[in-house]
């Protein structure tokens with residue numbers, strides 16, 4: 001991950017393109033400039049196509065696109081050289097560059113109009129990227145995993161943000177669903193190579209880690225995963241809250257399909273759509289108040305097939321007990337969506353979030369638990385609800401989120417390596 005991924009919605013046009021292209025623009029051959037033109041605003045592109053239709057009737061828009069793509073391929077060597085000189089880490093707008101292959105893609109979802117309390121998580125992606133400034137590939141060796149995820153087998157790139165409307169949540173949900181489906185359906189970068197890798201085959205998919213955004217972004221992610229894998233996915237959900245709430249709990253009188261889609265109901269919707277593997281899913285870090293005068297919310301949560309681990313449980317069974325309970329429930333082969341609400345961490349350590357709940361885990365405990373579950377078959381992940389407006393000057397919340405993403409990336413890369421490759425006997429590093 002790199003900080004400072006240009007924000008497409010707010011930056012001047014010239015800065016909308018990835019730095020590695022714009023920085024070298026003056027030196028680049030004709031094909032690169034054409035590439036820039038293709039990514040210009042639609043009106044200009046249409047005008048360009050119109051001009052070509054007049055003056056070059058034999059060249060269609062489709063041919064033009066083919067030409068650009070093939071030229072880009074021819075220039076691969078030069079691009080590699082430029083990357084060696086100028087690019088420490090990769091950031092590409094993957095949604096508009098399907099030719100860019102990756103194994104793990106970081107995708108921002110700047111969306112927060114489905115929250116019940118404090119807004120602001122739409123600025124989460126930029127805050128987490130800024131907090132990841134000191135994460136570089138040349139200083140990325142993770143001692144707990146005995147490997148550097150950025151220099152191992154996987155191609156890891158920052159895919160930029162999904163453009164998401166703040167005006168219509170139904171449209172926003174569609175935008176996110178289609179973006180996750182598109183990115184998750186790309187061919188992965190890795191093909192062939194060292195025999196130390198397993199599970200490499202034509203069914204292999206790239207993995208996405210979403211930077212939220214409020215927690216509702218998990219619904220479109222699960223919808224996309226269901227289409228990509230063709231079956232329900234287990235959910236490991238770190239959160240102070242259940243997020244399996246029946247939308248009717250908010251209001252029985254004033255409802256619409258759009259209003260049902262919130263950051264507290266997305267797993268209820270996903271469960272009812274059959275997207276979540278009932279019986280293999282887990283909540284961890286719970287400490288929320290629940291509705292009504294009894295256990296109705298828990299009963300409904302049981303119906304949806306979640307195991308509940310509370311924040312307090314860590315005092316009784318320790319981080320290793322939490323790890324063991326998660327692994328016993330999910331196993332290491334079940335395809336799993338890892339969803340981390342930053343409010344699982346105590347607001348004293350991570351105050352920059354929308355619905356803070358006192359009494360959470362420490363950042364260290366959360367990191368330790370994540371390390372302990374490195375063997376899970378995580379097929380997608382998110383880190384959500386980082387709202388920098390409520391963070392402190394030291395960026396504690398965003399720093400925690402950036403570190404969690406690094407740990408998730410590490411585990412995703414490490415899991416594909418045979419255990420014997422990693423000579424770590426330090427089991428206490430769980």
Ligand SMILES: [Mn+2]
Pocket residue numbers: 215239241243263341385
């Ligand atoms: Mn949540």
